[in-house]
Amino acid sequence: MIAHLPILQVIIPLMAAPLCLLLRHPKLVWLFSLLASGLAFIVSILLLQQVMTSGVISYEFGGWEAPWGIEYRIDKLNAFLLLIISAISTVVLIAAQTSIEKEIPKEKHTLFYVLYLLSLTGMLGIVSTGDAFNVFVFLEISSLSAYALIALGNDRRALWASFQYLIMGTIGATFILIGIGLMYQMTGTLNMEDLSQRLPEVEQTRTVFTAFVFVIVGVCLKLALFPLHLWLPNAYAYAPSIVTAFLAATATKVAIYLLIRFTFTVFGFSFSFATLPLETLFLLLGLVGIFVASSVAIYQKNVKHIFAYSSIAQVGYIIVGLSTGTVMGLTATLLHMFNHALMKGAIFLALGAVVYRLGNIQLSSFHGLGRQMPLTMAAIVVGGLSLIGVPLTVGFISKWYLLTALLEKGWWPVAILILLGSLLAVIYVWRIIEVAYFKAPLVGKTPVKEAPLLFIIPIWTLIIANIYFGIDTRLSVQVAQSAAQSLFGVSP
C-alpha cells in the first residue's frame, strides 16, 4: 500500500464525500468526515517522511507513463503543503459539528460535510498533481465547493460575497486555463516535469511569455494578492465560521503553492525572474498590500473583517519573501505559509467560538469577553501576538527568516518597512484586546459562558502548535529549507 500513498491522499476524502451523502445522519456524517480527514492527515505524514528520506515520489495513473498519462509527483514542497492542509482540515473539523449547529439549518448539515470534503479533495489534488491540466480540474472542484460553502453563511450578504468570489475566481481559473492551453500549444505536453524540459526550447516566443503572464495573473487573483484581493474580506467575513477557519488557513496557501510551482518548476527560476520584473513587481505589490490591508484592518468593526484584511497583509509578507528570489527568501515564504495557517486557523476557530456564544462578531459586542470566555479570548490574544511576530511564537520565526533574507540581499529599507508593517498589526490586535479585557460588559447584556469543549480542544491544539513551532523549529524550518533548496536545485 505504501506505493499507493499519493493517490490515497486524494482519493480518501474524494470517495468519502459521496459516501457522506448516502449516510445522511448528520452526527454520523461528521464522524465519518473527521475519520476521512484524519486518514488523509496520517497519509500526509507518511508521505512527508518518505519524501524526506528517499526523495521524489512519482505515481502514474492507469499505468501510463508520464507525459501520456497523468502523474502525481510528490516532492518536499508538495508534501509540506499536503501536511498543512490535511492537518488544518482535521483540527477544524473537530469543532465543525458544534459550530454549524448554530449557523447552518439542520437539513443542510450533510451537504455541508460533502462540500467540505470536496473542497479538501480539490486542494489536496491541486497540490499533489504533476500535471498542469489536472491542476485546473481540481482547482474547479475546490473553488466550486468553496463558493457553495461560503454562500451557506446565514447572513444574506454571504450570497453576494460568494457571488463576487465566484466571478473573480472564475476569471482567475480561466486565465490559468488559457495559460495552460498556450503552454500545451507550444510544447505538446501537459506534464509539469516535461513542460519544464521543453519550455526552454521555445522560451523566446511571445506565446510562452503570454502563457506565463496569464498563469501568474490567474494565480494572483486566487491568492488575493493586492490589488486583486477584493473578493476576500467579504467572503471570509460572511461565510460560516468553520469555513472561514478552513479556507483562511489553506485556500490562499494552495494558490501560493501554484505560484511557486509555476514560477520555479514549470517555467524555471531563470525564465520567471528574467522575463518579467517579478522581483520588483512582487516586492512592490507585497509591500503595498501589507500597508494598505493592515491600515484598513485597523478601521474595521467586524472582527472577522479585521482578520480577513490581516490575511491579505500576510499574503504580502509571503510574496515579499518570494520576491527576493533567494533560497533564504523562499524558505521564509514556505515557513510563513505553514505558520500563517496555524495562526489564522486558531484565530478564526476562536472567532467561531465567539459567534457560537454571541451570535455575532461585531467588535462592539466583545466588551468584557476576556472575563466571560477566558480560554477563547486568550487564544485570540496568543494568535494575535503570533501575527505581530512576538518571540516564542511562530510569527517571530517567519519574520526572523524574512528579515534575514532581506538583509542578505541588502534590502534594508524593505526590512524596516516590514517592521513598520508589524506595528500596524499591533494596533489592530490591540483594539480587540482593549475591548475584550479593559471595557466593562455592557449593562443589560446577559453574560455568556466559555465555549464548549469541542471548540476549546481544536483551538488550543493550534495555539499550542503556534508556540511549539515557535520554540522548536526543527521540523518546519528543516522541511521548508530543504524544499526551497530543492526548488533552486531543479532550476539553478
Place this chain on the structure above:
Amino acid sequence: MVVAFAIIRMKDLFAVVMLLGIYGLLSASFFVAMDAVDVAFTEAAVGAGISTLLMLVVITMTGRTEKVTRHKPLLALLVIAITGALLIYGTLDMPYYGSADAPIHHHVAPRYINDSMQEVGIPNIVTSVLASYRAFDTFGEVVVIFTAGIGVLALLSVARRPEDSEDITALDDSMHEQNLVLRIITKILIPFILLFALYVQFHGDFGPGGGFQAGVIFAAAIILYAMIFGLSNARKVINQDFIQLITAVGVLFYGCVGLVSLFNGGNFFDYNVLSSDPIAGQHLGILLIEWGVGCTVASVMIIIFFNFAGRREMQKINNNNNNQESSS
C-alpha cells in the same frame, strides 16, 4: 461574433437565451469544422441544449427584461480590451492552425493516434484518451459536476411543505392541460430520446459520444417530461432522494473501478488488471466508468432543474397566497 454582440446589446432576456442557444449550436458546428466531433457533440448537448433549458426556467422566475443600469463600466471595458489585445498580440507567433509541424503533433499526440488501438483497443481515440490515458482528469470532471449538483442542493433546496402539495398539483394542471399537441408529441418523443441517450452511452467506444453527452440527453428527456406534465408528476416518476443517491453512486462507481484496479495489483485506473486480457480489461474499465459518468451527469442535471423549478413553484404559491390575502 454577431450573435455574441447581439446577446450583449439585447435587453429581452428571452431572446438572449434563444440567441445563446444559437451561439452554442454555432460553436458546435465550428468544432465540427475543426474535426473535433466529440467536443461538438458535447457543446451541442450542453451549450445549446440543457443550459438553454435551465436559463428558461430561471427567466420564468425573474421576469423577461433586464434591469436598466445607470453606471457605464468603462474601466472594465478598457481592462478587457487591453487584455484581449495583449492576448492577440502575444500569440501572433504561435504555430498556424493545422500546420503539421506544430509541437502538439510531435510529442504526446502521435502515441495516442498510433498506438491507442493496440493499447486500449477501441476505435475512438478521444474516448481512449479521456477514459484511459487521462482517466483521472475525467474523474475530476465528474467530481466537478457532482460538486455543482451538491452546491445547487445546498443553496436552493427548499424544505417541502406537505400542506401545499395539493395547491401545486392544482396549479400545474391548470397550466398544462391546454397544450394537447405538445403533450402528445412529447409522449411520442421521450422514448426515442431515452433510447438515443443509451445509444450514445454505449456507442462512445466507436463514435463520438460517451457518458457526458448521454447523461445530458437522458436528463433532457426527463426535464422535457417535467416541463410538459408538471413538476409534481415528474416527482412521482423520479424521487428526489433517489436522484441524490444516483449522483453519489455514479461518482462512487467510477472511483471503485479505480480502487478495484488498485486491489488487483495495478495503479489507480489501470484497467489492464481488471481482466486476464489487457484489452478486455480496458474495454470493461471504460464501459464501467462511462456508466459512472452517465449516472452522475444525468442526475445532477435533473437535480439542478428540479431545484430551480421547485423554487419557481414556491414563488408562485407565495404570490397566490399574497393575492388571496390582499383580495380578502
